[in-house]
Amino acid sequence: MAAQKVARLISERSIGRLSLYRRLLNVLQGEGVRNIYSHQLAAMAGCTAAQVRRDLMAVGYSGSPTHGYEVPRLIESLREFLDAPGGQGVALVGVGNLGKAILSYFTGRRPNLQIAAAFDSDPYKVNRVIHGCRCYSMEHLAEVAEGQGIRLAIITVPAQAAQAVADALVQAGVRGILNFAPVRLRVPDHVHVEDIDMTVSLEKVAYFARQSAERGSRP
Amino acid sequence: MAAQKVARLISERSIGRLSLYRRLLNVLQGEGVRNIYSHQLAAMAGCTAAQVRRDLMAVGYSGSPTHGYEVPRLIESLREFLDAPGGQGVALVGVGNLGKAILSYFTGRRPNLQIAAAFDSDPYKVNRVIHGCRCYSMEHLAEVAEGQGIRLAIITVPAQAAQAVADALVQAGVRGILNFAPVRLRVPDHVHVEDIDMTVSLEKVAYFARQSAERGSRP
């Protein structure tokens, strides 16, 4: 407690990039790379070297001017900075097509962030094991979530059901939600919601693709 | 051509919000709402009224100070602003779990942005129809994409294959890519890439949930 982290004002964007750096570094480590410079990491992450250095300021590990950053130490520092000690269980609510895809996507990917339980209102899915994850009834959400100390959740239910699910999750003590439903969830301040809105993303792509097409055809 | 749109410098963020507004408005229209004020839209979208008004400046439809915005006219203006005339075909590459989920997710959702063709390297999937969408072999990508005038694509292949797929798509004339693979794609400047990185998003949720938990426990 003496070494209390100063409440760093670090932006959401930076956290995203730090997570990206870590993933890139893991690949590099697998290739046997021992040291790396900020500009190399920047090239891989698609940003500038200055931004990499500034982001890394937050994690509290300094590289050497001569050898750059030691890959294993940097990974370790990022782990300390980003991960909860002891790992975090995640609940997934809504075992439809998207839910199943996400279950398989995350299976064995991040050992520190495992999907520990799935929930669905469809009685046919309840008690089945899907991609290695047990599916529970919605009625047992609070019980299972609290029993497993789950603080994070992924919502992959239809839009109409999303708010009710979010309320139930908050009630069960969840502090963070990754929301795939195309709705703005209303939650208390202490709960963090991250939206992934595929429709909006696709429309953004369509818009900007059209823009660059027009720009390109009229030089 | 005389009415050439002034090259509005509109931010990526704004486009995302405009797309969100439109979706909210469609729901409202279904409920029979005729008029709406900026602050109501703001409450639903999770931003401020000033931001709604500023975003809407770009679309070129002015509301009335007394009745706010007419829902049908605003939807129409957003459609003109966001959508390509005549609709845009989209290709989906990678018919795995995630690809199938996305196919079912977009089926019949946005009539203007239909997934017109799917591609996979697995011969077992080729020529099957999945969620109403024909799956072609990767070899026919250029042929089918050009034949159908496809300019947009969604990548849902494993990370190792993503760059090769992106190259092939660009070669086939694709101008915008929605990329689910956890890799930074390298593409020419005239191609717009939008990344959806679920791992990064989940880690962001985990980080900020932990932050607010710590902040909450120490008031």
Place this chain on the structure above:
DNA sequence: CTAACGCTGTGACCTGTTTCACGACCACCG
């Protein structure tokens, strides 16, 4: 041994986005 190099960390600047604030307008009420 000295000089020169290249990289890191960080203060200062700059750019792009959000918020504020205010003039103009219209409907409604008294």
Place this chain on the structure above:
DNA sequence: CGGTGGTCGTGAAACAGGTCACAGCGTTAG
């Protein structure tokens, strides 16, 4: 028929995030 209240559009201020530039330093070449 004038006052009042509420909203819109938009210039200007405030803010956040990203970039630049440079001091400091270990390494290495000469």
